[in-house]
Amino acid sequence: MKKYIKLASILFFIFIVFYSVNRYRNYSLSLMPKEYKLVKKIFDKFSLNNDLGNRPVSIIIRAGEDMHYLMVDTGICKDKKNICFYFENLDPFKKYRGYRSRDVNYAIKQSYLHGHANASASPTGTILINRSTFRVLEGKENFIAAAIAHEMFHIIQFAPFEASFKALKAWQDNPNKTDESINEVFLNEKQIIEAEADLGGALILLQADYPKDTFIKAMEYFYKQSGIIHTKGQSKRHPDYITRINLIRAFMNDESFHKKKIRDKSSPLTWRYNRRENWLKFYPNQITN
Numbered sequence: 001m002k003k004y005i006k007l008a009s010i011l012f013f014i015f016i017v018f019y020s021v022n023r024y025r026n027y028s029l030s031l032m033p034k035e036y037k038l039v040k041k042i043f044d045k046f047s048l049n050n051d052l053g054n055r056p057v058s059i060i061i062r063a064g065e066d067m068h069y070l071m072v073d074t075g076i077c078k079d080k081k082n083i084c085f086y087f088e089n090l091d092p093f094k095k096y097r098g099y100r101s102r103d104v105n106y107a108i109k110q111s112y113l114h115g116h117a118n119a120s121a122s123p124t125g126t127i128l129i130n131r132s133t134f135r136v137l138e139g140k141e142n143f144i145a146a147a148i149a150h151e152m153f154h155i156i157q158f159a160p161f162e163a164s165f166k167a168l169k170a171w172q173d174n175p176n177k178t179d180e181s182i183n184e185v186f187l188n189e190k191q192i193i194e195a196e197a198d199l200g201g202a203l204i205l206l207q208a209d210y211p212k213d214t215f216i217k218a219m220e221y222f223y224k225q226s227g228i229i230h231t232k233g234q235s236k237r238h239p240d241y242i243t244r245i246n247l248i249r250a251f252m253n254d255e256s257f258h259k260k261k262i263r264d265k266s267s268p269l270t271w272r273y274n275r276r277e278n279w280l281k282f283y284p285n286q287i288t289n
């Protein structure tokens, strides 16, 4: 009998150790991939002299937009109009185990090696970053900070709500307007929101003690790494490169562009990480979690 009790306690002990190690591995901030560690470092710096709002923000590093083309190539994503969002959002730090996993895993690898630097924000309070961003911008931490500052401003804006609201009003004022012209209103308003996020992002960087010209240098580099910048499709969602650079430069040259100490800063941020679900999340100090 004694033997069984001894064996049971050893098994229980092994289980506890295994469970604790597993838990530590899944939630530990110190064991995060280096990309997430860098994102955390940047946000901690922002929070020292910025108000990052009053809701939690999640950051997800994902396989990225190249997955769209790669999945169409493999025939796994059949509809060419479909953006293959499911595959773009796959966890790049983990082996995919679903349908045609060999092809999908190879595509995740290619997306990292060939993909561009890009990030996006959702009004739900989520920032998505292509993993390739960290490869393309290796050693350029300030430029990664610029991309993140722009997206963080979109979170504060609840973008693209304001643009959609103006499009709705235009439609109400004139119900006979075609869908195309309503969409035109929406896209024009969206460009204004994008320009505001550039200026807001530039200010977040300045407030956090980055060199004054960081945002404009980063913007120039983003366009250079994307290669083709003159096509119509490129300039519909954002103002075109020249307009964008001119707006940022005018804003930065204005005398109001200087650092101000703020009282309602968001630091210290409270951080949560989940490796299994692939997200990193912060709570500004203004809210309790």
Ligand SMILES: [Zn+2]
Pocket (backbone or CB within 6 Å): 150, 154, 194, 197
């Ligand atoms: Zn944007």
